[in-house]
Amino acid sequence: MSLLLDGFTLVAVFAGILFFVAGTAGLLRFPDTSSRLHALTKADHLGLGLIVLGLLPQAGGVLPALKLLVIWALALLAGATVGPLIARLAREEDAPP
Amino acid sequence: MSATLYGLLGAALVGIGLFGLLARPSPLLRILAFNLLGGGVFLVFGAVARRGAGAGFPGDPVPQAIILTGIVVAFAATTLAVMLLLRLSAEGEGRSDPP
Amino acid sequence: MTAAVTLAPTPWGMLPVLAVVLPVAGMVAALPLGARGAERLTLALVPFGLLIALGMAAATYASGAPLVHLLGHWAPPLGLAFRADGLSAAMMLTAAIVIGAVALFARAGFGTPAGAPERREALSFWALLLALWGGINLVLVADDLFTLYVALELLSFAAVPLVCLDGGRATLEAALRYLMFALLGSVLYLLGVALLYGAYGTLDIVLLSERTRAIPATIVAVALMTAGLLAKTALLPLHLWLPPAHSGAPAAASAVLSALVVKGSFVLLVRLWFGVMPGLPVPAAAQILAGLGAAAIILGSAAALAQARLKLLVAYSTVAQIGYLFLMFPLLAAALGTPEDAARAWTGGVLQAVSHAFAKAAMFLAVGLMAKGLGHDRIADLAGAGRAMPLCLLTFGLAGLSLMGVPPSGGFAAKWLLLTSAIEAGQWWWALVILGGGLLTGAYVYRVLATALTAGPGGATGREDSRAWIALGLALISVALGFLPLGAFGLVQIGRLDLAVGGVP
């Protein structure tokens, strides 16, 4: 059982890392701001989400698990708030008045 | 090992912050440089704390507590400087003539 | 090993605690009390502060040993101690008298009549004055280098807003520049503290005095701390912030800034050099410090002579007088083996700090009254001021005598002691600087007096502001210090750490 859970953790965590890598690569390589934004938000949210998901079995209690979920929720909220701002900034920069 | 590394990093940050404080003309950049400098000092202190790990603690708690106090004091200093700067910017609506 | 230095609690050890706690508590209470409450609280605390300082001086003198209190019963290196030696007692008495005089003086400008709405300047001034008092007392009695850092910050945070209390653009700029210097100074100091802790595992000055050795970490640490403290003390070439700040502040604030705040970091510097590392060989560095001091004396006095505005003249005079303080360093370093010579240099330095505090506070208050009465402080247009404001001018003249070092005055005694120490130590060049500085000081004081005493339109008519008596009182104290028998200065020798460790032949 524990082995199975450990396996799940590792798969999820490393899948999360893949998203981080993909997001960073997109951030660095994509040509324009709005496509970078797309790459980033997905990587960001899914990467952290998968890592949190993977760590849930390792949390060792309800409170730590709850903390993990709150952490993810907060990161999602922050991303959702900044997203429109970044889009607006990108628009303003792409098309200067 | 990592203690020494961060100590040296702190020393480098002190150098960079000092340069920013002395060589950059903009007051806000100077305040930022002061914060860099402060971060470097705290890192040096943190490296000292880490070297003093013992009695089951990952670092000497006395310098760690001192750093905590220092961070709060440095923050208060930053706010005072920023507010002074903002007041100055509100004051100088029109022309600003340095004496 | 060194039985002379102990950190056991002493009977009157609660006095230094009270000296710190009362003003700090006053500052904390000032906010909810409001301007009028803060004003009355400050005035009520002044007599207590004086009594505490007198009590400390008496207890120290009677026992011949510093007063020690262990906070929370925790002994250093784990805990913190207060240690009040003779230097602390003398400076604290000075601070209490100057603060008291300034508080009385400031009632006219920063008072709040019953029922009147609270004013920004009023609340700020009283709260900042209390914080400044607490900060200076803490600098004098704290025995831990980090507590001293907090004390320095307390001083800076109180001093900077005092500079721009009038809210004008020029003073805001002066305050920002002052703050940047002060912050740079404290951060360099803190870096040195970190290195000292890394090398010796304690920040207690007494414990450090027994442990410090001349290893690279110590030398770098002390160099950084010295540079930081010099920026706060405004020793040339780090004095750039001082003239605009001290001349732009309201008179009452300028008085405490020039008299006390720069002395706080100076006392700490003395403790660092002759307390933390008493045995280290530093003659070369001490010569450099005194060289900067000498440059400050000559250039500061010359700059004062060249000023067109009275307040700036007084501020540049502070730059110069700070220079004298640093002549003490090489003289003391040279005399470490001969207790009598060392005592003379030490007393000279401390007496310079004390007499300058009284003289400069008096001068700033007098000049403030003159500027208010005349509506300007242009030296060229002072003609007639002597007739309109004789008390202010008398104050300026008496304080000027002390700054020049003309006998009999506190300034004379201080400069005489430094001069004889210099000759005794074979460092005659400092004696020349002292004499030259005295002449330049005489020139700028004479310039003001001569202009003011010529007949002219004057500005003010009617009776002179009664607050001039307060300024005159401070000037008289500065002069009267010269009449004290030299034996009375035995007080400032008590508890010197360099005696206990390095001074024994």
Next chain:
Amino acid sequence: MTGLLADLAIGAAILALAAGMVAARSAFTATAFFIAYGLLLGLAWVRLGAVDIALTEAAIGAGLSGVLLLTAAARLAARPVATERAPGPLLTALIALCCAAVAVAIGAAILSLPEPTPSLAAEVAANLPATALGNPVAGVLMSYRALDTLLESAVVVLAVVGVWSLTPPGGWGGFPGPFHLRVESGPLALLARLLPPIGIVIALHILWVGKDAPGGKFQAAAILAAMWLLAWMAGLATPPRIASRRLRFAVSAGAGLFLAIGVAGALAEGAFLAYPAGWTKALVLAVEFALTASIAVALALLVMGPPEEEDRA
């Protein structure tokens, strides 16, 4: 191995950000660097075994300072301040050389520190039971070096006085800081409504665990301050006027209580800040709670700034 690699990565990133910050042309860019720098510094503290400091750095260094400097950069962009003349290339090079020399000297001093390093860790551990606290850092802050903590709380009160003393003419007694329009919809409104309750719970948690684990009053206070600022920036919460007695009492209460307990110790136990026997735990907790509240209010007021010119009654 992973540790060393992590240290190198963190160190290199911090250095790059610091250099970028000093070289930045616009204040906004420099502030973005600063926030990233604060985040990485938090990781550095974790690597240095100082989770207490990592928490503080995250809350104060990256969070509150970042917000303070960001808003300042934005306001200064609208109303620039005259800058002093930049030093010429020769002088700049000279300054750079001197700064490099200082950094090298400090580095050499660090490398020359004695081995084994003197440390008070053992003494802290031996005396910890007497402090009634399990977290050694809290023990230092509340018992061994309680004076520093007390003075620091006074410094924070003083900073509020100092910031308020910068109130422009006509503003005295008014609402602190610039006015923020109420945000009714959009993600900002959602966040400003959702976050504060969560934040308050987290802050209380961090305050409570601070007795025995990393955490405590500064961190909790910084989080609470951030939550108040959040509601303020979204126009949901109007702070009291600075003339308000209650607000001023809130700023002073923590330091006042600490002072009172210190004096009580002097009267009962013969030493300032000695906790009377048997009361240690209760008094430490009382001080921690009062200080948290006061410091939170003070930190928020510091970030808000003094009242603006016109009083918007």
Next chain:
Amino acid sequence: MAELLQLAALLVLLTVAAGLLRILRGPGAADRVMAAQLLGTGGIAVLVLLAAATATPALLDAALTLALLAAFAAVALVVAAPGRASRR
């Protein structure tokens, strides 16, 4: 297990550190904000992983604080971003 999680933390760290290049290079404010956000999320991920790897629950609190303050900083960013402030 612990070693693998530490390795994972290191990988995340290296990834977001590489993303810093975007902060340094810019060119615009939008890119810098994005990179800062990635760094924030990455930092949280590192702390969470380390908390599990080293069995230090306090690191979870640090991650929680970081997440909370990152959201707070995001709001400040929106309020203070260039272009919005100049309208006041």
